[in-house]
Amino acid sequence: NAGVTQTPKFQVLKTGQSMTLQCAQDMNHNSMYWYRQDPGMGLRLIYYSASEGTTDKGEVPNGYNVSRLNKREFSLRLESAAPSQTSVYFCASSETKRGYTFGSGTRLTVV
Amino acid sequence: AQSVTQLGSHVSVSEGALVLLRCNYSSSVPPYLFWYVQYPNQGLQLLLKYTTGATLVKGINGFEAEFKKSETSFHLTKPSAHMSDAAEYFCAVSTMEYGNKLVFGAGTILRVKS
Numbered sequence: 001n002a003g004v005t006q007t008p009k010f011q012v013l014k015t016g017q018s019m020t021l022q023c024a025q026d027m028n029h030n031s032m033y034w035y036r037q038d039p040g041m042g043l044r045l046i047y048y049s050a051s052e053g054t055t056d057k058g059e060v061p062n063g064y065n066v067s068r069l070n071k072r073e074f075s076l077r078l079e080s081a082a083p084s085q086t087s088v089y090f091c092a093s094s095e096t097k098r099g100y101t102f103g104s105g106t107r108l109t110v111v
Numbered sequence: 112a113q114s115v116t117q118l119g120s121h122v123s124v125s126e127g128a129l130v131l132l133r134c135n136y137s138s139s140v141p142p143y144l145f146w147y148v149q150y151p152n153q154g155l156q157l158l159l160k161y162t163t164g165a166t167l168v169k170g171i172n173g174f175e176a177e178f179k180k181s182e183t184s185f186h187l188t189k190p191s192a193h194m195s196d197a198a199e200y201f202c203a204v205s206t207m208e209y210g211n212k213l214v215f216g217a218g219t220i221l222r223v224k225s
Contacts, residue, residue, distance in 0.1 A: 031211070040120065042201060042215035043155075050210060058212070090154060092213075099145055100213055104154040 003027070006091050006103035013081045013110045021076040021106050023091030029101075031094045032074035033058075034066060036087040037105075043090065049074055081110045113138040113204050117216035125224050130174075130189040132219050134202030137183065144185040145203040145213065146176055155201065161185065172196070197223045 004025045013019055025032065030051045035043040045058030049068040063085060065077045074093075078085060086109050092100040118133040136142055146158040159170025166178040172195075176187045185202060202216040 033212070035215075040217055042115075042217045043213075044215075045212060048210075048212060094211065094213075099143075099157050099160050100155075101157075102147075102155040 004091055004093055004101050004103035006089075006106050008106060009104065010107050011109070013078075013108065015082060015110060017081050018077065018079050019081065019108075020078075021089055021091070021108075022073070023075065023103060024073045025091075025093040025101070026072065027093060027095075027101065028071070029093035029095050030071070032068065033092045033094070033100070034064075034074070034076045035090045035092065036060065037090060038087050046076065046089075078108075081108075083110045086110045113142065113206055113209055113214050115202050115204050115214055115216035117200075117202050117219050119219055120217065121220045121222065123222040123224060124192045126194055127191050130187070130192045130196065130221065132187040132200050132202075132221065134176075134185045134187065134216060135183050136185060136202075136204045138204060138206055140206050140208045143205045143211075144176075144178060145205070146170065146174070146185075146187050147201045147203060148172075149199045149201065149218075151198075158187070158200070192221075192223045194223050194225065197221055 007022045033048040034046040047066040049055045052071045089106045091103040094100040114137045116135045144161040147155040159168045161178045169175045174189045203213045
């Protein structure tokens with residue numbers, strides 16, 4: 001099925017560990033995004049990529065890095081995880097007016 | 112800058128009653144407006160969107176929303192609530208000025224009582 005695929009779905013990390021969240025879309029969208037969702041705060045933009053080869057910071061980029069590997073794939077890396085990064089992470093892709101298509105999310109717990 | 116305010120973090124209605132979820136936005140240029148629904152432990156699903164044209168927008172599952180520029184509002188309604196409507200609803204705005212990035216409200220959790 002066409003859409004956005006995120007891996008893993010669940011992850012528990014110890015403080016200071018690193019990990020990469022993977023995201024791939026098969027809709028040939030130019031733009032891709034990483035959001036985090038926290039209770040009562042909606043979704044906040046971490047990083048985005050308007051097109052292949054470009055990335056830019058969103059509202060809450062500290063502690064994260066991203067790579068737009070090709071048009072399909074956009075990964076999010078936590079270099080040294082902190083408990084404040086416990087959250088649900090969503091990847092999305094879009095084409096302008098058509099709205100975003102979201103992945104099913106990654107639930108990350110940092111202990 | 113653009114922002115979204117959703118009035119009421121929790122809304123409770125009886126089954127069969129009108130659903131009204133409020134959303135106000137702030138934008139200096141014409142906005143694109145969206146409503147998304149999130150069921151427990153799932154991703155976000157697009158309910159409806161306004162880009163240009165008709166200000167009354169119909170979406171999936173019987174929901175609709177009306178863009179009112181003078182009130183900077185995009186409230187979501189459904190005439191008759193169903194138990195399956197219980198979920199969290201997010202209003203979001205994007206503009207070309209802001210690179211079409213979606214900015215979300217804090218969300219409203221809808222509870223439907225039997």
